[in-house]
Amino acid sequence: DAGVIQSPRHEVTEMGQEVTLRCKPISGHDYLFWYRQTMMRGLELLIYFNNNVPIDDSGMPEDRFSAKMPNASFSTLKIQPSEPRDSAVYFCASSLNRVSEKLFFGSGTQLSVL
């Protein structure tokens, strides 16, 4: 398996623009997680899905952030409008099931909002 695949690897955009980050989880994994990593706050869970259904989005910073999982093999995290404070590395991760207890991370998207 190719692992968790994220795109793009790097994204540079201007304040106010819409940004869409993409993730393909490992085939057969039931859980998908979106994390944000910054120097100040470390690794923060934004939202997670189980069988394509959002379970907990309490970590989403504000209404500018939205996430979808239209099918088992694809998820997006959208920021609209983007702001400089959104600059961070965004990771997608997946896990097999409730008891697997192992997260598989993608390589992340480095987002810079100017």
Add this chain to the structure above:
Amino acid sequence: GDSVTQMEGPVTLSEEAFLTINCTYTATGYPSLFWYVQYPGEGLQLLLKATKADDKGSNKGFEATYRKETTSFHLEKGSVQVSDSAVYFCALSDKRTANQFYFGTGTSLTVIP
């Protein structure tokens, strides 16, 4: 709520030195404990885990023992190598909260030749 606290870095060691990175946790139930490692430019990877008290996780020369009495899961390695340079994250997972993971802030390790 559940949380993890790990020692702040950065940590710089000479090759073959002994490594300890401290981690303590707070949990209401009986969590599983993990160490993840992040190499430059990559996502996190599971390094080792322990699922119950007194269990010892080990991998690639790294070890950590689940200590319920001190709520700790310290990471150790007897002789570090330059290739161990990375950021190390302590984490816990409580099955009651449906596979949610709580990560520490990470400790950066640099090993110099």
